[in-house]
Amino acid sequence: MLYSVFIALVLTVSAWAAPPAQAAIQTLPKVDTRKVLLVFGDSLSAGYGVPTGQSYPDDLQRKLDAEGYTWRVVNLGISGDTTAGGLARVNTGVALKPALVLLELGGNDGLRGLPLAMTRDNLDQMIAAFVRVGARVVLAGMTLPPNYGPDYIRGFETIYSGLAAKYKLPLIPFLLQDIATRDMRYFQRDGIHPTAEGALIVSDTVLRALKPMLGTAKN
Numbered sequence: 001m002l003y004s005v006f007i008a009l010v011l012t013v014s015a016w017a018a019p020p021a022q023a024a025i026q027t028l029p030k031v032d033t034r035k036v037l038l039v040f041g042d043s044l045s046a047g048y049g050v051p052t053g054q055s056y057p058d059d060l061q062r063k064l065d066a067e068g069y070t071w072r073v074v075n076l077g078i079s080g081d082t083t084a085g086g087l088a089r090v091n092t093g094v095a096l097k098p099a100l101v102l103l104e105l106g107g108n109d110g111l112r113g114l115p116l117a118m119t120r121d122n123l124d125q126m127i128a129a130f131v132r133v134g135a136r137v138v139l140a141g142m143t144l145p146p147n148y149g150p151d152y153i154r155g156f157e158t159i160y161s162g163l164a165a166k167y168k169l170p171l172i173p174f175l176l177q178d179i180a181t182r183d184m185r186y187f188q189r190d191g192i193h194p195t196a197e198g199a200l201i202v203s204d205t206v207l208r209a210l211k212p213m214l215g216t217a218k219n
Helices: 002-017 056-066 083-089 090-094 108-110 115-133 151-169 196-213
Strands: 035-041 073-077 102-105 135-140
Touching: 035 056, 035 090, 056 073, 056 115, 083 090, 083 102, 083 115, 090 115, 102 115, 102 196, 108 115, 115 135, 135 151, 135 196
Parallel strands: 035 073, 035 102, 102 135
Antiparallel strands: none
16 A cells, blocks of 8 residues: 555656656747837828828838838828827827837818917927937928918918927928829829828838938948
């Protein structure tokens, strides 16, 4: 009886001590050490109406990679967003600790005829939030259709030039400038959002503005 108990104990201890038949090999995820280039905008940045992967921020990432720039584009574009919406979620962008921010908001404010002072103040607060964490900001401006009237349009456009002067920011006066002066085939049927082909051109516009701040490419 005692012998049987002893044998049982030996077998139990051996089972505990035995190594697993096949040890699982864990591979830690690779840490992305590239600096963050944050695109913080609305439907123009989100890629409204174009296939997944064909927004201008997607094109921008491909062009940066092709030219040997070690930047990671993070797209926080949300369709329909206003400057108030952007301000409400600015901490999400700040938390990413971006080194560079392309701020593209305000178009929906203008299309809704919102008070210019409110749009200006919201953009001002977003710029200040990004600047406080050491990000460099490039401001992407917008304009409006002629039916909004010259005074409102002029005041709207002045928001961007005024804030760029205040913070000494690079300014793209009109994000869609390089397709607006071409054939309307670069726009979707709404006449507002770029097609996938138009987004390629917009990404060139953005890249030209960003290049002085990207550092040296590895290629």
